[in-house]
Amino acid sequence: MLRISVSSISSDQPASHQPAPDTPSSNQAPSAPDLLWNDDGLPLSREFDDPYFSVDNGLEESRYVFLQHNGLPPRWSGWQGDFSIVETGFGTGLNFLMTWESWRQSSKHDSAWLHFTSIEKFPLTLSQLQQALALWPQLNELSAQLFAQYPLPVAGFHRLVWPEERISLTLIFADVKEALPQLSGPVHAWYLDGFAPSKNPQMWSEELFSGMRRLSQRQPDQYQGEQPATVATFTSAGIVRRGLLGAGFNVKRVPGYGRKREMLAGSFNRRQGPELAPCFLHKPWLLQQNTQADDAEIVVIGAGLAGATTARALAERGLKVHVIDAAGIAQQASGNPQGGLYVKLAAGDNAIHTDFYLAAFQYALPYMRRYLGAADADNPYWSQCGVLQLAYDDKEAQRQLKFSQTRSLPEALVQPLDQTQAGKIAGAPQQSGGLFFPQAGWVSPADLCRTLLQHTNIRFTQRQVSTLQQIPQGWQIQCSNGTILQSSQLVLACANAATNLLPEAYLPLKRIRGQLSYLNPAQTPALHTVLCGRSYIAPARNGRLCLGATYNLRDDDTQLRDSDHQTNLDHLPDFGPQWQDLNKQQGMKLILGGRVGFRCTTPDYLPMVGAVPESRGFVHRFSGLVRNAKRIPAKAAPQYPGLWLNIGHGSRGLASAPLCAELLVQQMLGAPLPVALDVAEALWPGRFLLRDMVRRKLPPELAQG
Structure with a gap:
């Protein structure tokens, strides 16, 4: 796959536009920790000579350190929208489970959603996780749900979702230094866990604190009266305190839990130090938009795998969705009676291609179980026959x-x-x-599409769309029978038909x-x-x-x-x-x-997912890249407001469509992405416009901007 060649940026650009390190690579499987279990069943790391949680009462310590000193759960009582927590060191998952338990008890709004991201360099095996969490029987119900989706030890991003709980977990099996530059924000609360700085100084690095600064920032209109990002950690070590202060956090020492004398807690001071670009910017063409949950109906054109997965993801976020397809549900390529649920992984240097499909495949397996049931011999809709x-x-x-x-x-x-x-x-x-x-097998894509569209927030209409027109309120959809629809947000999930509906966009399908x-x-x-x-x-x-x-x-x-x-x-x-x-x-x-x-x-065999760039405006704004591909202007890319794509899945839609739908909805809502920023860029619909502009291969009428 082509890696976009303009990833490096001149040194006088804002810090948040500096190129990120490589995406956490799946070339090598992450190592499982070497554990020692004491007489009480408590796990300790042999490598770091440190326990995974307090010998006094790990659960109560987690509640005291991370919930209480991040102001949780009181911050959730009236919260609407997305709330994001990032943790360093997933360990046994205890912090996540106790946070989930508290979220259940405290979050009252249907529009609220908790995003929990945790970075772990040495992920426990499933059996180690089960043994460690057996110490907390009061969490058994939640633990079982975690076990059911716990990913295999593959480096990179892993998205786990529980729609009925309004919660998602993004596990990143990687070093903190690799993972943080690939995260999107904003972050509302930080759990700085992991082994003590004296035992694991590599984690408590400048890269950690600078990453926290980038991800803690929000634009002024994003605060809406909410306090800035908070941070809490069990340690009071000077290296941590100085790092947080240097990153723009106001921190103080407070009494620790149990036998620990002190710990650190504080909040981000957005006015301290130079203002950076929006925290979710990796490149200026990846700017996210906001779709409020009380918006009128979102229109999705296309009722195949891409459209059905997108509609379901939107509906489960509390949004009303109108799905339109001329032929009916799953009547085009998604209408085959059987499709293979597998991926053909690239060999050699095609890392992002493989990273994406590995993440997509592992996301698709629990997705199929959620909507089609267990893949046993009697299930007529899918099989994990390999x-x-x-x-x-x-x-x-x-x-x-x-x-x-x-x-x-x-x-x-x-x-x-x-x-x-x-x-x-x-x-x-x-x-x-x-x-x-x-774990692979086959799925009936038509049955999957029909199941996904059975939701109270989704309605389907069989209708031919003839033209689209941009209006001040969003988009006007003209149907062949004379019906005119209107929506502020429009998703094109109609495969090749997208080029007919949007001829001015540069979509080389x-x-x-x-x-x-x-x-x-x-x-x-x-x-x-x-x-x-x-x-x-x-x-x-x-x-x-x-x-x-x-x-x-x-x-x-x-x-x-x-x-x-x-x-x-x-x-x-x-x-x-x-x-x-x-x-x-x-x-x-x-x-x-x-x-x-x-x-x-698509030319690179990856889907197109995300906002649609306005071709002429994009070429005009970024034409300087033709002369100097290393100098990227710190300007947002022009794009069609409220217009989104989820197309180009080829023969792998059963594996790719569920994760792409999750990615698209997160982009629409301005929420943390389920994939690395490099992967999001690799799926960005404007990548071919950018590539061909830099290579001077655009059509003459477009090359002039």
């Missing part, structure tokens, strides 16, 4: 080998298999090995025709898992197997073609000798029918 990506030719074998050599991922996520192992997993002999994803073939399972070998070669084939559902799909660029034919059925059949040998023999013996006799759909992809 996905086996076969090394069907030399090129694919080399790609998989390179991936296995450069990425260290847990076996619960992906397993390299030899030929014999692959045959056992597939249930039939194979002619190659491959990569097995044991690719429309790719795909044809599925349905096979008779009575004539085929038993299939235990999803197999992927040049095509994919999934275990039987409703009396047929799904095989496909073809890739035909610049082909708008909606009719089934025997030639494309034959193309799919020609890929059967990828799945082993039995499938090869079957193709020779039966051929077209295997075909029960099929389906044609059209994928929407």
Whole structure:
């Protein structure tokens, strides 16, 4: 994937525009801590020679230090909107759980939402977490919910969501120095936890305090009478106090808990020191907007995976949503009877591509359980039967080998298999090995879309949208039957149709025709898992197997073609000798029918998610980058007010759409993002406009600004 080349900035730009360190990389799995358990069952770190919580009463100490000295829960009693907490050191999750418990008891407004972000360099394994939290049976209910979504040890961002509780947890498995520059703000309260500065001085660094300063800032209109960001920490060490003071916090020593004499608490003084750019700015084109929860109905055009996931995320934030689609719910590419829930991870230097899809895949698994139920044998809507990506030719074998050599991922996520192992997993002999994803499988995308749109805040209308017009109040949507709708916020989740509705935007999308073939399972070998070669084939559902799909660029034919059925059949040998023999013996006799759909992809095979830049205004404002790509003006990028995109998911929408919907809604609400800022930038809809402007490849009428 192209890394936008204008990431470096001249030294005279505001500090918040300085380039961030690399996104926490998933190349190496984070190390689990080496724990020692004392006679009372309390975990201690062998490396840092320090306990994870107080030997007196860890739960009460957490309440005293972090809740009481951040002014919680009183600050929540009348709170509306998003409240953000950032913690250094997730540890056993005790601080998160006691905060969740308090939020339950104190937050009264349906529009309030708690965002808890925690950074952990050495994440506990699930079994370690379960053992540690067994000490607190009063938290068992919440602990069980955490265990159900606790991510595998993969470096980077992991978003966990409990919509019915109005709470999200973003776990970042990385060093604080890597993680903080990738966070978006604002932050309302800080929990400075982790091991003591004397035991772990690396964490209590200048990077920590400068990151806190950036994330604690808000624009004047964001305060709305609310106090500035607060901070609390168990330690009273001088290095911490001086660091906080230097970062603009007013802090003081207060009595500590139990045998601890003192601790630190305070609040951010936004008037102390030079004013920085908005804390959520990573690059000027990533400025977030605010959508108030009491806004009138938001219109989402598109009722496929992108539209349905977006509508559901908005509805669960208390917003009214009107979904419009000319064909009906999941009638385009999202209407296939089965789709593979898996990701094809990039080998080599394509780090952001892999980081995004790893995060998206792990987010999608509990998402499917939440809305479609447990993936047991009786579930007709989805299955975690696993996905086996076969090394069907030399090129694919080399790609998989390179991936296995450069990425260290847990076996619960992906397993390299030899030929014999692959045959056992597939249930039939194979002619190659491959990569097995044991938690992956298949989903019925149409059933998922219909389920997601069943919400009291969502209404659906089957209607053709002909034109869009920007008006002072937002957007006017002209329908082909003469109906005119109006909304201050409009989301285009309509795949390739977005280019027709917004021709002035620079959206270099690719429309790719795909044809599925349905096979008779009575004539085929038993299939235990999803197999992927040049095509994919999934275990039987409703009396047929799904095989496909073809890739035909610049082909708008909606009719089934025997030639494309034959193309799919020609890929059967990828799945082993039995499938090869079957193709020779039966051929077209295997075909029960099929389906044609059209994928929407982008040049870099990542979705487009976020605000839509106003092309001419953007080129005019940032034209200087053509001469000097390193000098980025400290100006917000022109964008269409209230216009958003969630398109370009290609063949991976089941994995990518849920997290992209979460990202988009957070951008709309100005809330903390569920992904690293570098990933958000990689998904930004204007990336191709910026790239081609810098490369001098824009059309002449646009290049002039």
